[in-house]
Amino acid sequence: MSVSAPARVVQFSGVEASMRRIFGIVRRHGYLIFRSWARMISMAYYPTVTVVLWAFVTIYLAPSSNLLRDAPGLFIGAVLLWDLMFRGQLGVSLTLIEEVYSRNLGNLFVAPLTLPEFMAGQLVMSVLRAVVGVGGACIFAWLLFHYSIFSFGFALIGFFANLVIFGWAIGLAVSAMIVRVGLGGEELAWAAMFLVAPVSGVYYPISVLPAWLQVVAEVLPSAHVFEGMRAVLLQGVFPWNHFWIALAENAVYLALGAALFAWAVRDARVRGTLLQMGE
Protein backbone atom coordinates (compact mmCIF):
# COMPACT_ATOMS: atom_id res chain seq x y z
CA MET A 1 0.00 0.00 0.00
CA SER A 2 1.29 3.43 -0.86
CA VAL A 3 2.25 5.93 1.77
CA SER A 4 0.08 8.98 1.13
CA ALA A 5 1.78 12.22 0.16
CA PRO A 6 1.42 15.11 2.55
CA ALA A 7 -0.11 18.13 0.79
CA ARG A 8 2.63 20.73 0.65
CA VAL A 9 4.27 21.82 -2.60
CA VAL A 10 1.69 21.71 -5.37
CA GLN A 11 2.90 19.94 -8.48
CA PHE A 12 1.64 19.90 -12.04
CA SER A 13 0.28 16.59 -13.26
CA GLY A 14 -0.57 14.82 -16.52
CA VAL A 15 0.04 16.57 -19.83
CA GLU A 16 0.68 19.88 -18.11
CA ALA A 17 3.53 18.33 -16.09
CA SER A 18 4.93 16.70 -19.22
CA MET A 19 4.92 20.00 -21.12
CA ARG A 20 6.54 21.67 -18.13
CA ARG A 21 9.36 19.10 -18.13
CA ILE A 22 9.99 19.56 -21.85
CA PHE A 23 10.03 23.30 -21.28
CA GLY A 24 12.48 22.72 -18.41
CA ILE A 25 14.98 21.19 -20.84
CA VAL A 26 14.44 24.07 -23.28
CA ARG A 27 14.76 26.59 -20.47
CA ARG A 28 18.00 25.00 -19.26
CA HIS A 29 19.63 25.25 -22.69
CA GLY A 30 17.96 28.56 -23.43
CA TYR A 31 19.63 30.04 -20.35
CA LEU A 32 22.93 28.75 -21.64
CA ILE A 33 22.65 29.95 -25.22
CA PHE A 34 20.31 32.90 -25.47
CA ARG A 35 21.81 34.81 -22.57
CA SER A 36 25.31 34.62 -24.03
CA TRP A 37 26.24 36.86 -26.94
CA ALA A 38 29.40 34.81 -27.47
CA ARG A 39 27.37 31.63 -27.98
CA MET A 40 24.83 33.35 -30.22
CA ILE A 41 27.57 34.76 -32.41
CA SER A 42 29.45 31.46 -32.56
CA MET A 43 26.28 29.69 -33.74
CA ALA A 44 25.87 32.09 -36.66
CA TYR A 45 29.58 32.46 -37.39
CA TYR A 46 30.27 29.31 -39.41
CA PRO A 47 27.12 29.45 -41.58
CA THR A 48 27.77 33.12 -42.31
CA VAL A 49 31.39 32.59 -43.33
CA THR A 50 30.36 29.71 -45.58
CA VAL A 51 27.64 31.79 -47.21
CA VAL A 52 30.11 34.60 -47.90
CA LEU A 53 32.56 32.11 -49.41
CA TRP A 54 29.99 30.60 -51.77
CA ALA A 55 28.58 34.00 -52.64
CA PHE A 56 32.00 35.08 -53.92
CA VAL A 57 32.39 31.80 -55.81
CA THR A 58 29.02 32.57 -57.43
CA ILE A 59 30.08 36.11 -58.31
CA TYR A 60 33.29 34.77 -59.83
CA LEU A 61 31.70 31.99 -61.87
CA ALA A 62 28.41 33.59 -62.87
CA PRO A 63 29.72 35.51 -65.92
CA SER A 64 30.96 32.29 -67.50
CA SER A 65 28.22 29.94 -66.29
CA ASN A 66 24.75 29.73 -67.79
CA LEU A 67 23.70 27.67 -64.80
CA LEU A 68 24.57 30.39 -62.29
CA ARG A 69 23.21 33.11 -64.57
CA ASP A 70 19.85 31.30 -64.58
CA ALA A 71 19.95 30.42 -60.90
CA PRO A 72 22.35 32.71 -59.03
CA GLY A 73 21.12 31.41 -55.69
CA LEU A 74 22.12 27.83 -56.47
CA PHE A 75 25.16 27.70 -54.19
CA ILE A 76 24.03 30.17 -51.55
CA GLY A 77 20.65 28.47 -51.22
CA ALA A 78 22.38 25.10 -51.07
CA VAL A 79 24.78 26.11 -48.35
CA LEU A 80 22.01 27.68 -46.27
CA LEU A 81 19.84 24.57 -46.53
CA TRP A 82 22.81 22.32 -45.80
CA ASP A 83 23.59 24.30 -42.70
CA LEU A 84 19.98 24.09 -41.63
CA MET A 85 20.31 20.31 -41.55
CA PHE A 86 23.75 20.44 -39.91
CA ARG A 87 22.53 22.81 -37.20
CA GLY A 88 19.43 20.66 -36.72
CA GLN A 89 21.59 17.62 -36.06
CA LEU A 90 24.05 19.51 -33.85
CA GLY A 91 21.19 20.95 -31.82
CA VAL A 92 20.03 17.47 -30.87
CA SER A 93 23.52 16.11 -30.12
CA LEU A 94 24.82 19.16 -28.26
CA THR A 95 21.81 19.24 -25.97
CA LEU A 96 22.90 15.83 -24.70
CA ILE A 97 26.63 16.60 -24.78
CA GLU A 98 26.13 19.71 -22.62
CA GLU A 99 24.46 17.51 -19.99
CA VAL A 100 27.31 15.01 -20.11
CA TYR A 101 29.91 17.80 -19.80
CA SER A 102 27.99 19.20 -16.82
CA ARG A 103 27.69 15.74 -15.18
CA ASN A 104 24.01 16.60 -14.98
CA LEU A 105 22.66 13.52 -16.74
CA GLY A 106 22.19 11.69 -13.44
CA ASN A 107 20.09 14.55 -12.05
CA LEU A 108 17.92 14.51 -15.17
CA PHE A 109 17.36 10.77 -15.24
CA VAL A 110 16.34 10.54 -11.58
CA ALA A 111 13.85 13.38 -12.11
CA PRO A 112 10.37 12.50 -13.40
CA LEU A 113 11.56 13.43 -16.92
CA THR A 114 10.83 10.64 -19.40
CA LEU A 115 13.12 9.84 -22.32
CA PRO A 116 10.53 10.96 -24.93
CA GLU A 117 10.25 14.27 -23.05
CA PHE A 118 14.02 14.68 -23.05
CA MET A 119 14.05 13.92 -26.79
CA ALA A 120 11.29 16.46 -27.36
CA GLY A 121 13.43 19.03 -25.54
CA GLN A 122 16.36 18.11 -27.78
CA LEU A 123 14.23 18.59 -30.90
CA VAL A 124 12.92 21.98 -29.80
CA MET A 125 16.45 23.12 -29.02
CA SER A 126 17.55 21.85 -32.42
CA VAL A 127 15.01 24.04 -34.21
CA LEU A 128 15.97 27.06 -32.10
CA ARG A 129 19.68 26.54 -32.73
CA ALA A 130 19.08 26.05 -36.46
CA VAL A 131 16.94 29.16 -36.72
CA VAL A 132 19.47 31.30 -34.84
CA GLY A 133 22.52 29.90 -36.66
CA VAL A 134 21.13 29.89 -40.17
CA GLY A 135 18.98 32.96 -39.53
CA GLY A 136 22.11 35.01 -38.93
CA ALA A 137 23.63 33.75 -42.17
CA CYS A 138 20.38 34.51 -44.05
CA ILE A 139 20.47 38.09 -42.84
CA PHE A 140 24.06 38.46 -44.03
CA ALA A 141 23.21 36.89 -47.41
CA TRP A 142 20.42 39.41 -47.83
CA LEU A 143 22.41 42.42 -46.65
CA LEU A 144 25.60 41.67 -48.59
CA PHE A 145 24.41 39.83 -51.69
CA HIS A 146 20.69 40.64 -51.89
CA TYR A 147 19.92 36.94 -51.70
CA SER A 148 16.78 35.95 -49.79
CA ILE A 149 16.20 32.38 -48.66
CA PHE A 150 12.49 33.19 -49.00
CA SER A 151 12.93 33.27 -52.77
CA PHE A 152 12.16 29.53 -52.56
CA GLY A 153 8.60 30.52 -51.66
CA PHE A 154 6.43 27.85 -50.04
CA ALA A 155 8.91 25.18 -51.12
CA LEU A 156 11.11 26.41 -48.27
CA ILE A 157 8.66 24.91 -45.77
CA GLY A 158 9.06 21.47 -47.36
CA PHE A 159 12.83 21.78 -47.53
CA PHE A 160 13.03 23.04 -43.95
CA ALA A 161 10.87 20.26 -42.56
CA ASN A 162 12.65 17.43 -44.35
CA LEU A 163 16.16 18.66 -43.63
CA VAL A 164 15.53 19.38 -39.96
CA ILE A 165 13.83 16.02 -39.43
CA PHE A 166 16.75 14.22 -41.08
CA GLY A 167 19.09 16.23 -38.85
CA TRP A 168 17.05 15.09 -35.83
CA ALA A 169 17.31 11.45 -36.87
CA ILE A 170 21.10 11.63 -37.20
CA GLY A 171 21.32 13.66 -33.99
CA LEU A 172 19.41 11.00 -32.06
CA ALA A 173 21.65 8.27 -33.48
CA VAL A 174 24.73 10.29 -32.44
CA SER A 175 23.15 10.76 -28.99
CA ALA A 176 22.83 6.99 -28.74
CA MET A 177 26.53 6.59 -29.56
CA ILE A 178 27.50 9.16 -26.91
CA VAL A 179 25.42 7.40 -24.26
CA ARG A 180 26.96 4.09 -25.33
CA VAL A 181 30.63 5.09 -25.58
CA GLY A 182 30.74 8.34 -23.57
CA LEU A 183 32.32 11.59 -24.69
CA GLY A 184 34.70 9.59 -26.89
CA GLY A 185 31.77 9.63 -29.32
CA GLU A 186 31.61 13.44 -29.30
CA GLU A 187 33.55 13.72 -32.56
CA LEU A 188 30.66 11.95 -34.24
CA ALA A 189 28.46 14.90 -33.43
CA TRP A 190 30.61 17.09 -35.65
CA ALA A 191 31.57 14.53 -38.27
CA ALA A 192 28.43 12.44 -38.79
CA MET A 193 26.75 14.88 -41.14
CA PHE A 194 29.78 15.15 -43.40
CA LEU A 195 29.48 11.46 -44.13
CA VAL A 196 26.21 12.06 -45.95
CA ALA A 197 27.27 15.35 -47.56
CA PRO A 198 28.94 13.97 -50.71
CA VAL A 199 25.98 11.68 -51.43
CA SER A 200 23.35 14.33 -50.74
CA GLY A 201 24.15 16.33 -53.87
CA VAL A 202 24.31 19.62 -52.04
CA TYR A 203 26.17 21.48 -54.80
CA TYR A 204 25.72 19.09 -57.74
CA PRO A 205 22.98 16.83 -59.08
CA ILE A 206 22.84 13.20 -57.98
CA SER A 207 23.33 12.19 -61.63
CA VAL A 208 27.04 13.03 -61.42
CA LEU A 209 27.57 10.32 -58.80
CA PRO A 210 28.63 6.80 -59.76
CA ALA A 211 25.65 4.50 -60.28
CA TRP A 212 26.10 2.66 -56.97
CA LEU A 213 26.26 5.93 -55.02
CA GLN A 214 23.10 7.11 -56.76
CA VAL A 215 21.38 4.11 -55.18
CA VAL A 216 22.66 5.24 -51.77
CA ALA A 217 21.49 8.80 -52.49
CA GLU A 218 17.98 7.51 -53.22
CA VAL A 219 17.60 6.50 -49.58
CA LEU A 220 18.80 9.82 -48.20
CA PRO A 221 16.09 12.43 -47.60
CA SER A 222 18.71 15.17 -47.99
CA ALA A 223 19.43 14.06 -51.58
CA HIS A 224 15.74 14.43 -52.44
CA VAL A 225 15.63 17.88 -50.88
CA PHE A 226 18.62 19.16 -52.86
CA GLU A 227 17.28 17.64 -56.08
CA GLY A 228 14.04 19.43 -55.24
CA MET A 229 15.87 22.68 -54.60
CA ARG A 230 17.49 22.55 -58.05
CA ALA A 231 14.12 21.77 -59.64
CA VAL A 232 12.62 24.84 -58.00
CA LEU A 233 15.51 27.10 -59.02
CA LEU A 234 16.12 25.79 -62.54
CA GLN A 235 12.69 24.61 -63.67
CA GLY A 236 10.44 26.62 -61.39
CA VAL A 237 8.48 23.59 -60.20
CA PHE A 238 8.17 21.96 -56.79
CA PRO A 239 8.82 18.22 -57.24
CA TRP A 240 6.23 16.65 -54.96
CA ASN A 241 7.58 13.17 -55.58
CA HIS A 242 10.92 14.11 -54.00
CA PHE A 243 9.08 15.77 -51.10
CA TRP A 244 6.95 12.72 -50.29
CA ILE A 245 9.83 10.26 -50.66
CA ALA A 246 11.99 12.35 -48.34
CA LEU A 247 9.16 12.61 -45.82
CA ALA A 248 8.57 8.84 -45.84
CA GLU A 249 12.29 8.12 -45.48
CA ASN A 250 12.48 10.63 -42.65
CA ALA A 251 9.67 8.87 -40.80
CA VAL A 252 11.72 5.67 -40.91
CA TYR A 253 15.02 7.32 -39.93
CA LEU A 254 13.46 9.33 -37.10
CA ALA A 255 11.88 6.18 -35.66
CA LEU A 256 15.21 4.36 -35.99
CA GLY A 257 17.13 7.23 -34.36
CA ALA A 258 14.68 7.41 -31.44
CA ALA A 259 14.73 3.62 -31.02
CA LEU A 260 18.52 3.57 -31.04
CA PHE A 261 18.70 6.32 -28.42
CA ALA A 262 16.11 4.53 -26.26
CA TRP A 263 18.10 1.29 -26.54
CA ALA A 264 21.33 3.07 -25.56
CA VAL A 265 19.71 4.61 -22.47
CA ARG A 266 18.18 1.27 -21.50
CA ASP A 267 21.59 -0.35 -21.93
CA ALA A 268 23.22 2.41 -19.84
CA ARG A 269 20.73 1.69 -17.06
CA VAL A 270 21.85 -1.93 -17.12
CA ARG A 271 25.57 -1.07 -17.26
CA GLY A 272 25.21 1.61 -14.60
CA THR A 273 26.79 4.43 -16.57
CA LEU A 274 24.00 7.02 -16.47
CA LEU A 275 24.73 8.38 -13.03
CA GLN A 276 28.45 8.77 -13.52
CA MET A 277 28.68 9.86 -17.13
CA GLY A 278 30.79 12.97 -17.53
CA GLU A 279 34.07 14.42 -18.67
Added chain:
Amino acid sequence: MADDVAIAVSDLAKRYGEVEAVKGISFAVRAGTTTALLGGNGAGKTTTLSMLLGVLTPTAGRVTVLGVEMPRHRHRVLHRMNFTSPYVDLPKRLTVFQNLRVFADLYGVRRAKDRIAAVAEECDLAALLGRKYGELSAGQRTRVSLAKALINEPDVLLLDEPTASLDPDIGDRMRSSLERYQRTSGCTMLLASHHMGEVERMCDDVIMLRAGRVVDQGSPDALIARYGRQTMEEVFLDVARGRTGMRNVPTAGAGADEVAI
Protein backbone atom coordinates in the same frame (compact mmCIF):
# COMPACT_ATOMS: atom_id res chain seq x y z
CA MET B 1 4.00 -4.57 2.65
CA ALA B 2 3.25 -2.74 5.89
CA ASP B 3 1.58 0.65 5.60
CA ASP B 4 4.47 2.44 7.23
CA VAL B 5 7.17 1.06 4.93
CA ALA B 6 8.43 3.68 2.46
CA ILE B 7 11.17 1.61 0.82
CA ALA B 8 11.09 -2.17 0.50
CA VAL B 9 13.97 -4.12 -1.00
CA SER B 10 13.79 -7.84 -1.56
CA ASP B 11 16.57 -10.14 -2.81
CA LEU B 12 18.08 -7.24 -4.74
CA ALA B 13 21.14 -8.11 -6.80
CA LYS B 14 23.34 -6.35 -9.31
CA ARG B 15 26.00 -8.03 -11.37
CA TYR B 16 28.43 -6.31 -13.76
CA GLY B 17 29.85 -9.16 -15.81
CA GLU B 18 31.79 -11.27 -13.34
CA VAL B 19 31.51 -8.73 -10.54
CA GLU B 20 28.60 -9.06 -8.13
CA ALA B 21 28.22 -5.56 -6.72
CA VAL B 22 25.07 -6.31 -4.71
CA LYS B 23 24.31 -9.88 -3.68
CA GLY B 24 20.63 -10.38 -3.01
CA ILE B 25 19.99 -7.93 -0.20
CA SER B 26 16.68 -7.34 1.55
CA PHE B 27 15.63 -4.56 3.87
CA ALA B 28 12.78 -2.19 4.58
CA VAL B 29 12.86 1.46 5.56
CA ARG B 30 10.02 2.81 7.68
CA ALA B 31 8.26 5.95 6.48
CA GLY B 32 9.36 9.12 8.20
CA THR B 33 12.66 7.74 9.48
CA THR B 34 16.26 8.42 8.58
CA THR B 35 18.28 5.33 7.73
CA ALA B 36 21.97 5.03 6.91
CA LEU B 37 23.55 2.66 4.41
CA LEU B 38 27.03 2.07 5.76
CA GLY B 39 29.94 0.22 4.29
CA GLY B 40 33.43 0.68 2.97
CA ASN B 41 34.26 1.69 -0.58
CA GLY B 42 32.83 -0.86 -2.99
CA ALA B 43 30.38 -2.24 -0.42
CA GLY B 44 27.45 -1.56 -2.77
CA LYS B 45 25.94 1.59 -1.27
CA THR B 46 25.85 3.75 -4.41
CA THR B 47 24.76 0.76 -6.49
CA THR B 48 21.87 0.16 -4.10
CA LEU B 49 20.86 3.83 -4.11
CA SER B 50 21.01 3.87 -7.90
CA MET B 51 18.64 0.92 -8.09
CA LEU B 52 16.27 2.60 -5.62
CA LEU B 53 16.24 5.66 -7.88
CA GLY B 54 15.46 3.58 -10.94
CA VAL B 55 18.58 4.76 -12.73
CA LEU B 56 20.19 1.32 -12.55
CA THR B 57 18.40 -1.85 -13.57
CA PRO B 58 18.76 -4.66 -11.01
CA THR B 59 19.94 -8.08 -12.15
CA ALA B 60 17.42 -9.67 -9.79
CA GLY B 61 15.13 -8.81 -6.94
CA ARG B 62 12.43 -6.30 -6.22
CA VAL B 63 12.35 -2.68 -5.09
CA THR B 64 9.29 -0.67 -4.17
CA VAL B 65 9.32 2.98 -3.18
CA LEU B 66 6.11 4.37 -1.64
CA GLY B 67 4.42 1.23 -2.89
CA VAL B 68 5.52 1.70 -6.48
CA GLU B 69 7.64 -0.92 -8.20
CA MET B 70 11.01 0.33 -9.41
CA PRO B 71 12.32 0.71 -12.03
CA ARG B 72 9.30 -0.42 -14.06
CA HIS B 73 6.86 2.20 -12.77
CA ARG B 74 9.40 4.77 -11.65
CA HIS B 75 7.62 7.67 -13.34
CA ARG B 76 4.69 7.21 -10.95
CA VAL B 77 6.85 8.05 -7.96
CA LEU B 78 9.93 10.00 -9.06
CA HIS B 79 8.10 13.30 -8.58
CA ARG B 80 7.89 12.41 -4.87
CA MET B 81 11.57 11.54 -4.60
CA ASN B 82 14.85 13.41 -4.94
CA PHE B 83 18.53 12.88 -4.30
CA THR B 84 21.98 14.36 -4.03
CA SER B 85 25.25 12.69 -4.89
CA PRO B 86 28.86 13.70 -5.37
CA TYR B 87 28.77 11.69 -8.61
CA VAL B 88 26.54 14.25 -10.30
CA ASP B 89 26.79 17.99 -10.65
CA LEU B 90 24.74 20.92 -11.88
CA PRO B 91 25.39 23.07 -14.97
CA LYS B 92 28.20 25.41 -13.97
CA ARG B 93 27.36 28.26 -16.33
CA LEU B 94 23.83 28.63 -15.03
CA THR B 95 23.18 30.73 -11.95
CA VAL B 96 21.89 29.14 -8.79
CA PHE B 97 18.42 30.55 -9.49
CA GLN B 98 18.45 29.26 -13.07
CA ASN B 99 19.46 25.78 -11.94
CA LEU B 100 16.72 25.68 -9.34
CA ARG B 101 14.20 27.07 -11.84
CA VAL B 102 15.01 24.28 -14.31
CA PHE B 103 14.59 21.59 -11.65
CA ALA B 104 11.37 23.20 -10.47
CA ASP B 105 10.13 22.67 -14.04
CA LEU B 106 11.39 19.09 -14.17
CA TYR B 107 9.64 18.26 -10.88
CA GLY B 108 6.49 20.13 -11.95
CA VAL B 109 6.56 22.57 -9.04
CA ARG B 110 3.85 25.22 -9.21
CA ARG B 111 4.66 28.73 -8.00
CA ALA B 112 8.31 27.94 -8.62
CA LYS B 113 9.64 31.36 -7.62
CA ASP B 114 8.06 31.09 -4.18
CA ARG B 115 9.44 27.60 -3.71
CA ILE B 116 12.94 28.66 -4.84
CA ALA B 117 12.83 31.53 -2.35
CA ALA B 118 11.84 29.06 0.39
CA VAL B 119 14.60 26.51 -0.32
CA ALA B 120 17.12 29.31 -0.77
CA GLU B 121 16.19 30.55 2.68
CA GLU B 122 16.34 27.05 4.11
CA CYS B 123 19.78 26.35 2.62
CA ASP B 124 21.15 29.84 3.24
CA LEU B 125 21.45 30.57 -0.47
CA ALA B 126 19.42 33.75 -0.84
CA ALA B 127 22.52 35.87 -1.41
CA LEU B 128 23.88 33.44 -3.99
CA LEU B 129 20.88 33.07 -6.28
CA GLY B 130 22.35 35.35 -8.93
CA ARG B 131 25.81 33.76 -8.86
CA LYS B 132 26.92 31.19 -11.42
CA TYR B 133 27.07 27.70 -9.93
CA GLY B 134 30.59 27.21 -11.30
CA GLU B 135 31.84 30.21 -9.31
CA LEU B 136 30.78 28.79 -5.96
CA SER B 137 32.92 27.08 -3.33
CA ALA B 138 32.51 23.35 -2.65
CA GLY B 139 30.42 24.05 0.43
CA GLN B 140 28.15 26.47 -1.42
CA ARG B 141 27.70 23.97 -4.26
CA THR B 142 26.71 21.29 -1.78
CA ARG B 143 24.06 23.62 -0.38
CA VAL B 144 22.76 24.24 -3.91
CA SER B 145 22.59 20.48 -4.48
CA LEU B 146 20.60 20.16 -1.29
CA ALA B 147 18.28 22.97 -2.39
CA LYS B 148 17.79 21.14 -5.69
CA ALA B 149 17.00 17.96 -3.75
CA LEU B 150 14.38 19.79 -1.67
CA ILE B 151 12.80 21.71 -4.55
CA ASN B 152 9.84 19.33 -4.83
CA GLU B 153 9.52 18.72 -1.08
CA PRO B 154 10.22 15.03 -1.57
CA ASP B 155 8.61 12.30 0.52
CA VAL B 156 11.69 10.16 -0.03
CA LEU B 157 15.16 11.68 -0.07
CA LEU B 158 18.20 9.61 -1.06
CA LEU B 159 21.50 11.14 -0.07
CA ASP B 160 24.80 9.76 -1.27
CA GLU B 161 27.56 11.10 0.98
CA PRO B 162 25.71 14.40 1.52
CA THR B 163 28.47 16.03 3.58
CA ALA B 164 31.53 14.58 1.86
CA SER B 165 34.32 17.17 1.46
CA LEU B 166 32.57 19.75 3.63
CA ASP B 167 34.29 21.47 6.53
CA PRO B 168 32.78 20.75 9.98
CA ASP B 169 30.87 24.04 10.06
CA ILE B 170 29.21 23.61 6.67
CA GLY B 171 28.69 19.90 7.33
CA ASP B 172 26.90 20.73 10.58
CA ARG B 173 24.69 23.31 8.84
CA MET B 174 23.82 20.78 6.16
CA ARG B 175 22.87 18.18 8.73
CA SER B 176 20.76 20.74 10.58
CA SER B 177 18.94 21.62 7.37
CA LEU B 178 18.23 17.97 6.69
CA GLU B 179 17.03 17.34 10.24
CA ARG B 180 14.77 20.38 10.11
CA TYR B 181 13.35 19.26 6.79
CA GLN B 182 12.81 15.73 8.07
CA ARG B 183 11.01 17.02 11.18
CA THR B 184 8.72 19.38 9.31
CA SER B 185 7.94 17.19 6.31
CA GLY B 186 7.94 13.66 7.71
CA CYS B 187 10.18 12.72 4.82
CA THR B 188 11.89 9.33 4.63
CA MET B 189 15.65 9.65 4.25
CA LEU B 190 18.15 7.03 3.22
CA LEU B 191 21.72 8.18 3.27
CA ALA B 192 25.00 6.59 2.36
CA SER B 193 27.74 8.07 4.45
CA HIS B 194 31.27 7.59 5.69
CA HIS B 195 30.74 10.10 8.48
CA MET B 196 29.91 8.11 11.58
CA GLY B 197 29.14 11.16 13.71
CA GLU B 198 26.53 12.11 11.15
CA VAL B 199 25.01 8.64 11.32
CA GLU B 200 24.83 8.64 15.12
CA ARG B 201 23.28 12.09 15.12
CA MET B 202 20.76 11.74 12.30
CA CYS B 203 19.81 8.12 11.83
CA ASP B 204 17.12 6.03 13.43
CA ASP B 205 18.39 2.89 11.75
CA VAL B 206 21.57 1.65 10.11
CA ILE B 207 22.09 -0.98 7.43
CA MET B 208 25.65 -2.27 7.33
CA LEU B 209 26.91 -3.48 3.94
CA ARG B 210 30.06 -5.39 3.16
CA ALA B 211 30.98 -6.75 -0.26
CA GLY B 212 27.43 -6.38 -1.53
CA ARG B 213 25.71 -8.04 1.41
CA VAL B 214 23.78 -6.74 4.40
CA VAL B 215 25.89 -7.91 7.33
CA ASP B 216 24.05 -6.19 10.13
CA GLN B 217 21.35 -3.67 10.89
CA GLY B 218 19.70 -1.90 13.75
CA SER B 219 19.64 1.45 15.48
CA PRO B 220 23.01 3.14 16.11
CA ASP B 221 22.63 2.54 19.86
CA ALA B 222 21.73 -1.11 19.35
CA LEU B 223 24.69 -1.68 17.04
CA ILE B 224 27.11 0.05 19.39
CA ALA B 225 25.83 -2.10 22.25
CA ARG B 226 25.87 -5.29 20.18
CA TYR B 227 29.49 -4.80 19.16
CA GLY B 228 30.50 -3.71 22.64
CA ARG B 229 31.88 -0.45 21.29
CA GLN B 230 31.66 3.23 22.20
CA THR B 231 30.98 4.74 18.79
CA MET B 232 29.66 3.90 15.33
CA GLU B 233 33.16 4.57 14.02
CA GLU B 234 34.37 1.52 15.95
CA VAL B 235 31.41 -0.54 14.82
CA PHE B 236 32.11 0.47 11.25
CA LEU B 237 35.72 -0.66 11.54
CA ASP B 238 34.63 -3.99 13.03
CA VAL B 239 32.25 -4.58 10.16
CA ALA B 240 34.57 -3.31 7.44
CA ARG B 241 37.36 -5.59 8.69
CA GLY B 242 35.12 -8.57 9.04
CA ARG B 243 35.19 -8.66 12.85
CA THR B 244 31.61 -9.81 13.27
CA GLY B 245 31.99 -12.15 16.22
CA MET B 246 31.79 -9.73 19.12
CA ARG B 247 28.34 -10.27 20.63
CA ASN B 248 25.14 -11.55 19.05
CA VAL B 249 26.28 -10.37 15.66
CA PRO B 250 24.56 -12.06 12.72
CA THR B 251 26.97 -13.26 10.07
CA ALA B 252 26.53 -12.49 6.40
CA GLY B 253 24.25 -14.94 4.66
CA ALA B 254 22.82 -16.24 7.93
CA GLY B 255 19.63 -14.28 7.86
CA ALA B 256 21.19 -10.86 8.18
CA ASP B 257 19.93 -9.93 4.75
CA GLU B 258 16.34 -10.51 5.66
CA VAL B 259 15.80 -8.48 8.78
CA ALA B 260 13.38 -5.58 8.41
CA ILE B 261 14.15 -2.50 10.44
